Amino acid sequence: MARILITxxxxxxxxxxxxxxxxxxxxPADLFARYMRARGHEVMFICATDEHGTPAELAAAxxxxxxxxxCAEMHAVQAELARGFRLSFDHFGRxxxxxxHALTQHFxxxxxxxxxxxxxxxxxxxSVADGRFLPDRYVEGTCPNCGYERARGDQxxxxxxxxxxxxxxxPRSAISGSTELEMRETRHLYLRQSRLRDRxxxxxxxxxxxxxxxTSIAKKWLHDGDGLQDRGITRDLDWGVPAQFPGAPxxxxxxxxxxxxxxxxxxxIAATWEWAxxxxxxxxxxxxxxRTDKGADDVRYVQFMGKDNVPFHTLSFPATxxxxxxxxxxxxxxxxxNYLNYDGGQFSxxxxxxxxxxxxxxxxxxxxxxxxxxxxxxxxSDSEFTxxxxxxxxxxxxxxxxxxxxxxxxxxxxxxxxxEVPAGGSFGPEEEALIERLRALLxxxxxxxxxxxxxxxxxxxxxxxxxxxEYLQAAAPxxxxxxxxxxxxxxxxxxxxxxxxxxxxxxPFVPDTSERMLAAxxxxxxxxxxxxxxxxxxxxxxxGFTVPDMLFRKITDEEREEWQQRFxxxxx
RNA sequence: GGGCCUGUAGCUCAAUUGGUUAGAGCAGAGCGCUCAUAACGCUUUGGUUGGGGGUUCGAGUCCCUCCGGGCCUACCA
Numbered sequence: 109m110a111r112i113l114i115t116x117x118x119x120x121x122x123x124x125x126x127x128x129x130x131x132x133x134x135x136p137a138d139l140f141a142r143y144m145r146a147r148g149h150e151v152m153f154i155c156a157t158d159e160h161g162t163p164a165e166l167a168a169a170x171x172x173x174x175x176x177x178x179c180a181e182m183h184a185v186q187a188e189l190a191r192g193f194r195l196s197f198d199h200f201g202r203x204x205x206x207x208x209h210a211l212t213q214h215f216x217x218x219x220x221x222x223x224x225x226x227x228x229x230x231x232x233x234x235s236v237a238d239g240r241f242l243p244d245r246y247v248e249g250t251c252p253n254c255g256y257e258r259a260r261g262d263q264x265x266x267x268x269x270x271x272x273x274x275x276x277x278x279p280r281s282a283i284s285g286s287t288e289l290e291m292r293e294t295r296h297l298y299l300r301q302s303r304l305r306d307r308x309x310x311x312x313x314x315x316x317x318x319x320x321x322x323t324s325i326a327k328k329w330l331h332d333g334d335g336l337q338d339r340g341i342t343r344d345l346d347w348g349v350p351a352q353f354p355g356a357p358x359x360x361x362x363x364x365x366x367x368x369x370x371x372x373x374x375x376x377i378a379a380t381w382e383w384a385x386x387x388x389x390x391x392x393x394x395x396x397x398x399r400t401d402k403g404a405d406d407v408r409y410v411q412f413m414g415k416d417n418v419p420f421h422t423l424s425f426p427a428t429x430x431x432x433x434x435x436x437x438x439x440x441x442x443x444x445x446n447y448l449n450y451d452g453g454q455f456s457x458x459x460x461x462x463x464x465x466x467x468x469x470x471x472x473x474x475x476x477x478x479x480x481x482x483x484x485x486x487x488x489s490d491s492e493f494t495x496x497x498x499x500x501x502x503x504x505x506x507x508x509x510x511x512x513x514x515x516x517x518x519x520x521x522x523x524x525x526x527x528e529v530p531a532g533g534s535f536g537p538e539e540e541a542l543i544e545r546l547r548a549l550l551x552x553x554x555x556x557x558x559x560x561x562x563x564x565x566x567x568x569x570x571x572x573x574x575x576x577x578e579y580l581q582a583a584a585p586x587x588x589x590x591x592x593x594x595x596x597x598x599x600x601x602x603x604x605x606x607x608x609x610x611x612x613x614x615x616p617f618v619p620d621t622s623e624r625m626l627a628a629x630x631x632x633x634x635x636x637x638x639x640x641x642x643x644x645x646x647x648x649x650x651x652g653f654t655v656p657d658m659l660f661r662k663i664t665d666e667e668r669e670e671w672q673q674r675f676x677x678x679x680x
Numbered sequence: 681g682g683g684c685c686u687g688u689a690g691c692u693c694a695a696u697u698g699g700u701u702a703g704a705g706c707a708g709a710g711c712g713c714u715c716a717u718a719a720c721g722c723u724u725u726g727g728u729u730g731g732g733g734g735u736u737c738g739a740g741u742c743c744c745u746c747c748g749g750g751c752c753u754a755c756c757a
Binding site: 120122158160161162163164232241242243244245246261262263273320321324325327328329332333336337339340343367368369372415416417418419420446447449483484488489490491492494496497500501503504505507508509511512513514515516517518519520521523524563564567570571574577578580581582584585586587589600658659660661662 | 682683684685686687691692693694704705706707712713714715716717719720721722749750751752753754755756757
């Protein structure tokens with residue numbers, strides 16, 4: 109039994125996430141976690157909300173609430189949606205937790221003591237009306253290059269020219285519109301990650317099995333221009349982990365907090381600590397996942413994230429860990445995803461474009477979304493959600509191939525033999541062929557799941573469902589029954605067992621349906637079918653079952669059109 | 681501007697890393713079955729692999745170039 113630590117990129121707090129966010133980290137991480145648990149491994153699956161930063165403060169202000177209250181509410185909302193999608197986190201933490209405050213300050217102190225933190229004095233734009241320093245992109249003005257009036261301080265969206273906020277003509281605050289801006293001096297902590305460049309470079313080089321998407325981004329940052337740049341890890345904000353604290357090896361950081369990208373990855377560790385606290389466990393219980401000197405040396409650590417998160421997970425966070433000089437667990441494998449687009453454009457939180465997690469669940473059960481999203485995960489390139497494709501895939505794969513198989517087998521049995529596994533008859537070459545086919549498909553499925561090749565895994569799973577229909581068609585128990593009921597009994601006995609096997613192997617993709625299938629078979633045996641032949645004998649003759657309600661209803665053309673309309677515009 | 685990814689059947693994607701005749705699913709067509717959610721099974725149409733050039737005995741795969749799509753470019757997270 110292996111021990112596997114799984115983290116999903118932590119979703120930002122300022123609103124409900126869309127399906128693109130979901131499929132880019134949390135959902136595939138859940139698939140992997142569920143599969144590894146099903147195979148008997150010890151899994152720690154961690155996620156959290158990322159609660160600090162300017163956007164959180166602004167979102168709270170817009171909602172007219174104190175930021176801590178706002179974050180607590182939004183955390184509860186996101187946690188509820190995570191439950192709705194059956195994301196099986198062992199803990200869903202908060203980056204604002206006391207544990208993360210403590211760990212973030214701990215890492216910062218260690219880095220400071222190891223000479224990896226500089227205090228840098230710099231000038232930044234301060235908005236008097238807003239009472240805060242403005243990140244570059246929160247300064248708007250007219251682009252000096254093309255004259256676009258809503259250019260941002262980091263880049264003009266119109267002509268794509270990169271800008272400094274001071275380049276803008278008639279700059280104003282993007283928050284209030286105030287033009288009362290001034291340059292003020294401020295001091296910040298910088299992580300001297302450039303000093304760790306060679307170590308990071310060698311470490312990345314050693315990760316030959318990582319996706320190109322992951323390593324190429326890391327390499328770019330390591331070698332582009334002057335190489336890896338030092339990075340400011342504090343901000344002039346109120347909401348966050350205070351950068352000045354007792355024992356800090358620097359002074360003068362009062363009123364400043366750590367940059368979210370410094371504290372967010374540390375929350376992976378802190379959330380595991382939160383998990384231990386929540387379960388009345390001790391330090392050693394979470395250290396054994398994270399400290400290689402305290403039991404984590406045999407842990408396999410896998411991270412899931414969208415491609416936009418890659419630099420922070422390949423460079424900044426490892427730099428934090430390496431620079432601490434302490435034996436914290438580094439990531440072993442990073443599974444990164446491209447983006448899911450929505451009907452010809454991008455999903456957009458800020459523009460409210462696409463389908464959001466709460467809306468999705470209000471339309472259809474989680475399994476519909478899980479199946480489509482996972483079987484179309486944007487692994488190799490950006491992929492696209494269209495309602496036509498969603499309708500077609502879900503109806504065909506779930507309703508016709510899987511759902512209908514369960515229906516035809518259980519109903520046939522009920523009408524001919526009653527609601528119990530029929531006895532009699534024996535297996536022949538057709539059964540042998542089916543078992544061999546399943547053995548091959550299952551092996552391929554396991555290989556793809558192990559390697560996190562999600563689409564391919566979905567394809568193999570679907571092929572297992574198809575194999576059942578093929579078998580049934582060839583064996584034709586409805587015809588055989590007329591002349592040889594015993595033989596028909598054997599066919600149906602195998603088919604009923606097939607339903608239980610499907611429930612087990614399909615559980616990582618469609619957990620709710622899997623439960624319903626097991627319940628219908630009145631079985632609590634969800635052990636993995638290491639040997640298909642034996643697994644298909646789990647339900648003995650005479651074992652009672654229930655004909656389940658329709659597992660998946662079909663999406664009608666009318667519904668599809670209505671949803672297409674409803675989600676065409678902006679949210680709210 | 682620079683870097684990276686990408687373009688394969690109407691749609692969504694494969695192709696063991698340069699090796700026979702480019703494969704699946706869906707959609708379309710035909711046939712079969714009647715247990716089942718008009719579901720299932722079998723057969724089948726469909727491709728100058730974005731265009732052009734090159735290397736090679738051999739190119740979807742490598743090189744050059746052009747065209748299209750996307751991401752990143754370090755103060756959104």
